[in-house]
Amino acid sequence: MTRMAAVFTLLSCMASASALGASSCPFPEGMQASIGASKQVIEARHAGVAKDDLLTRMSPGLNGQMSQLLNNIVDEVYDHPALLPEVYAAYRFEHCFVSQQHAEQVAAMKFADAYPLLKKCEQLHPEGTRPPCAMRVVHTVTGIPE
Known part of the structure; x- marks a missing residue:
């Protein structure tokens, strides 16, 4: 998967999740979104997508809770081995x-x-x-x- 494909796959995953509602992790959709986002962020990291590039490209259009969830996932994946x-x-x-x-x-x-x-x-x-x-x-x- 190319770097851009990884980013766009992640964006589409989170864009659909942003319409889920007020909770950052509503049952069960938020849990499913967190699994998909986790795997996509790991793939983006392995594909060489820089953390700042990923954060810049995914932020527009996300509601506050889903944006925070994704930021937490990106931080955890990129800030640790x-x-x-x-x-x-x-x-x-x-x-x-x-x-x-x-x-x-x-x-x-x-x-x-x-x-x-x-x-x-x-x-x-x-x-x-x-x-x-x-x-x-x-x-x-x-x-x-x-």
């Missing part, structure tokens, strides 16, 4: 899901605390065990029971 898409997307999915009931606790969560646990999830075999591990990371870091 790469994670496997399946691990990061599962983490983001659970992050969104748990925020429905525990918004303040999830908002206070620092990705830097979750990152080393997510790297451990990448080491699990078989591969199907990685997403559930990544989802548990949200609970481990926030202290919110599963």
